[in-house]
Amino acid sequence: MEKKIALIRGDGIGPEIIVQAVKVLDQVARVYGHSFSYTDVDMGGNAIDKWGDPLPQAELEKCLASDSVLLGAVGGPKWNDVPGPMRPEKGLLRLRAAMEVYSNNRPAKIWPQLASASPLKPELVEKGIDFIIVRELTGGIYFGSHSTRQEGGQAVAEDILTYSAEEIRRIGRIGFETARKRKGRLCSVEKSNVLDSSRLWKKVMHELAGEYPDVVLSDMLVDNCAMQIVRDPSQFDVIVTENMFGDILSDEASMITGSIGTIPSSSLGATTRGLYEPIHGSAPDIAGQDAANPIGTILAAGMMLRFSFDMEREADAIEQAVSDTLDAGFRTADILSSTDCVKVGCTRMGEEIANRIQ
Ligand code: IPM
Ligand code: MG
Numbered sequence: 261m262e263k264k265i266a267l268i269r270g271d272g273i274g275p276e277i278i279v280q281a282v283k284v285l286d287q288v289a290r291v292y293g294h295s296f297s298y299t300d301v302d303m304g305g306n307a308i309d310k311w312g313d314p315l316p317q318a319e320l321e322k323c324l325a326s327d328s329v330l331l332g333a334v335g336g337p338k339w340n341d342v343p344g345p346m347r348p349e350k351g352l353l354r355l356r357a358a359m360e361v362y363s364n365n366r367p368a369k370i371w372p373q374l375a376s377a378s379p380l381k382p383e384l385v386e387k388g389i390d391f392i393i394v395r396e397l398t399g400g401i402y403f404g405s406h407s408t409r410q411e412g413g414q415a416v417a418e419d420i421l422t423y424s425a426e427e428i429r430r431i432g433r434i435g436f437e438t439a440r441k442r443k444g445r446l447c448s449v450e451k452s453n454v455l456d457s458s459r460l461w462k463k464v465m466h467e468l469a470g471e472y473p474d475v476v477l478s479d480m481l482v483d484n485c486a487m488q489i490v491r492d493p494s495q496f497d498v499i500v501t502e503n504m505f506g507d508i509l510s511d512e513a514s515m516i517t518g519s520i521g522t523i524p525s526s527s528l529g530a531t532t533r534g535l536y537e538p539i540h541g542s543a544p545d546i547a548g549q550d551a552a553n554p555i556g557t558i559l560a561a562g563m564m565l566r567f568s569f570d571m572e573r574e575a576d577a578i579e580q581a582v583s584d585t586l587d588a589g590f591r592t593a594d595i596l597s598s599t600d601c602v603k604v605g606c607t608r609m610g611e612e613i614a615n616r617i618q
Pocket of ligand 1: 335349352353507539
C-alpha cells in the first residue's frame, strides 16, 4: 500500500521522537512491502518563529491532503508569554478542529515488563491495568470563547464550556462501541452535581444506553474518578468523558502505567484520516539530550497503521517489537526502575525497536 503521512515534528523532544517513529515505519514498509511518503508540516512554537503563526493555513492544508498525521509534541517556555490565540498549543487545537477529529482514544495499559515502574503498590498493579479513555476532543471549554477584561478595577477572565446533545451523542457512541469490543463496561465521567453541561452529558449517555443492551453503563463524578484510578484501576474498562476531564484523567492514567512516555493516542472523526500523537508534551527540559522515550510516538504510529490504514498485522508487529525490546531489558531513563536493565537513549531505543520488526 502507498500512504502519505504528514509529519509534525513540533517543539522540544518532538523532532527526536518523530525520527525514531519514522525509523520504525520505514522498517515496517520494508518488511511488509508498503511505501510511506512523508511531508513535513510546521506547527507549534517553531511555526510561530518561522511564520508568525502556530499553524499557517498552508501547513494545515498539507495535513488535510495526507492520509494521516503523526505528531511529536508542541509548546515550550520560549512561547509562554505569547498571547492566547497565538500560543503553540493553539496550533494543535486548530488542527484537531479542522481535521474534525472529535474522538480521542488513550489507552492506559501496563506493560508487564514495566510493572515495577508504576508508582502504585504491587498488589494493585497485579490486579491489572488495562483501560481506555475515550476523550471528546473538539468541544467543551477548550473551544468556547476565552476572554480577559477589566471589571471594577481588577482583571476578570472567562472561559465558556458548551456541549450540544449531538456532540455528546457522537462521542458517546464511540464509547459504547469501544466497550462493546472489549469487556462491555462503559463508565461515563462528568460533574453532574455542579455543571449543566454534565447533566446533559449524563442524560444523553443514558438515552444511548438503550441502543447498547450488551454494554453495562455506569456514571462517575470526575473527582471520584481521579481517586478511583489510583485506588483500584482494575475496575475500569472504558471511560468516556468530555475534553478537559479527559485531558486531566489521561495524564493520571498514564502515570500509573509507569511513564507518560509510553502512551500513544489516536484522534479520529468521520473519516479514516486520523491524528496520532503520544499523550506527553514537548519536555523542553530534556530536549536535544537524546534522553526522551520514543515508545509513545512509535506506538502512535502503530495505531495509525491499525485505525487509519487497516494494517492489523503491521500494527501488531510494532507492538510486539516494543514488547520484545522491553523483554531484552532496554529502558530509557523514565522507565528505568531496575539495575539489571540497559539504560539507552532515544535513538538507541528507536533502533532496537525497528530492528525487531518482523
Ligand atoms: C494533550 C495536551 C494538549 C491538550 C495541549 C498541548 C493543548 O495536553 O493532548 O493532552 O490539552 O489537549
Ligand atoms: Mg494533556
